[in-house]
Amino acid sequence: MAFELPALPYAPDALAPHMSAETLEFHHGKHHKAYVDKTNGLIAGTDLEGRKLTEVIRAAKAKGDKGLFNNSAQIWNHSFFWQCLSPEKQTPSGKLAEMIASSFGTPETLVKKLVEESTNHFASGWGWLVLDGDKLGVGSLHDADTPVAHEGMVPLLTLDVWEHAYYIDYRNARPKYLEAVTANLINWDFVARNLDGQGISRADQG
Ligand code: FE2
DSSP states (O other): OOOOOOOOSSOTTTTTTTSOHHHHHHIIIIIIHHHHHHHHHHHTTSTTTTSOHHHHHHHHHHHTOHHHHHHHHHHHHHHHHHHTBOSSOOOOOHHHHHHHHHHHSSHHHHHHHHHHHHHHSOSSEEEEEEEETTEEEEEEEETTOOGGGSTTOEEEEEEEOSGGGTHHHHTTOHHHHHHHHHHHTBOHHHHHHGGGTTGGGGGOOO
């Protein structure tokens, strides 16, 4: 079965004013959809047709097929990203809150580190909060690169820092976008769920 554009887990206007319905219309409805359509076109009639999305991403990397890697990785990255956002303002709790305290001191320090890392990431890419053993870590990956293609990388939370994520609402002001999203839209319940190490499966399909 061909890959599908996953439905947003909230209404398109639910994240406003921090992320507008117009941004979601383009970012989800056009950009994310284009990655799905291109991937389906690239694998049609090949031995990768019918395989899981994560298998396609890893096979494309192994073969050095950049076009297929970029498009399929972006399906997964965006499918994960939408789940990292919530219309309801949340705060970390339980085990996640304890881990944030031991790795960063406070949630504010963690968010500051994540915003700094993502702001300073050169050109397009993704900021990541990951589980590293029993600790939390902050990092970033370039362009379409994805935890799916990095053995042992356990994703908890991502921030899209491609310009298409913020140009409608914030023009070129990447820090303003990151500050608004991290202060208001993070789905900390989803982040906490990913402490089970199964985050990669939550944006997989096929
Ligand atoms: Fe994006």
